[in-house]
Amino acid sequence: MSNKPKDAINNSFVYKAPDKLKPYLQLSRFDRPIGFWLLGIPCLMGQALGRIGVGFSFYDLFLVILWFIGAVAMRGAGCTINDLADKDFDAKVERTAQRPLPSGAVTTKQAYMWLGAQLFVGLIVLLLLPKVAQIVALWSIPMFVAYPFMKRITWWPQAWLGMTFNWGVLVGYAAVASQLTPATFLFWLGGIFWTLGYDTIYAMSDVQDDALIGVKSTARKFGDNAPSWVKGFYIATMICFMFAIFLAAEGSFATLAALPFAALFGLSLKKQYDALVAGETDFTKLFRQNKNAGLLMTGAIVCVVLVSWIIF
Structure with missing residues (x-):
């Protein structure tokens, strides 16, 4: 296959892979790895949030490896499910x-076999997690399976994606803590708003095609007002994230340690909004900026963990 999606990264190894392997890598979007990051980063965020006041251990490194493997496997599986559900639409x-x-x-048979292989890897990761995290993670499976169909029944599939992709916050927290807290759910809510913002931007590039085949999205729903909605989602993201960190730190001044990285996170979101208002049409480029933005917010929480560790 010589075709290359417009949002594929340049010089991807996928297009240098053997011809028999290439279609499977494309099914899992290995040529568009941003999804791996946006699925894995919330796990890192939740893990770090659960370490505030406790500090890190070598076990945290093991968890980071699991999040990486799990994100690749489950995002690939989700994309495979999506393509199986949309194959008739895609052909048009x-x-x-x-x-x-x-x-x-x-x-279709080969795609299901590939899906099974990816789910098997995901199962191995699941079994290596603590029992509480296993139980929390299992709740995400119905959401992953249902997502491809949400864009046919609601104008808000980005909200469903936000709940699904950011479930990792809850799993990551549960992996290092015995129970979930209000701060965890508030941070998860912030992740939902974050996804609503960045995936609305991403969907703006597909408005015409989505209208042609009858697929719904927030980008189609908001129309010309999409930038204003993105701004609102990103403001809500910042409020939820910062208040959740404050709650997790039990009101400690250690929360202040998050400000430098959190400010950079907020600046990244603002730049995306400013670009939309200025007429930027490379929506994929703006969407990809959220990888670095997410890492910045993760860094903000890590700073709070380190400072609170010293204090307590």
Whole structure:
């Protein structure tokens, strides 16, 4: 397959892979790794949030490795489910007609086998987690399976994606703590707002194609007002994230340690909004900026962990 999606990264190893392997890598979006990051980063955030006042241990490094493997496996599985559900729609749109399933590069049976292999890897990761985290993680499976169908029944599939992608906050927290707290759920809510913002931006690039095949999205719902909605979502993100960190730190002045990285996180979100208002049409570029933004917010929580560790 020589086709390359417009949002694929340049010089991806996918396009240098053997022809028999390439379609499977494309099914899992290895040529668009931003999704791996946006699924894995919330796990890191939740893990760090649970370490405030406690500090890190070598076990945390083990968890980081699990989040990386799990994010790759489960995001790939989610994309495979999405393409299986959308194969008939994809065949009708020029931009998606050359995807592995509608183009025939991969059969439906082969796609299901590939899906099973990825879910098996996800199961191994699940079994290596503490029991509380296992139970929390299991609740995300129905959300992953249902997501591809949300864009057919609601104008808010980005909200469902936000609940699903940011479930890692709860799993990450549960992996290092015995129970979830109000701060955890507030941070999860902030993640939902974050996803509503960045995935609305991403969906803006597909408005015409989505309208053609009848797929719904917040970008279509908001229309020309989309930038204003993105701004509102990002403001809500900052409020939820910072207040959640404050609660997790039990009101300690250690919260102040988050401010430098949190300010950079907020600046990154503001730049995305400013670019939209200025007429930027490379929505994929803006969307990808959220990888670094998410790492900045993770860094903000890590700073609070280190300072609170010293204090307590």
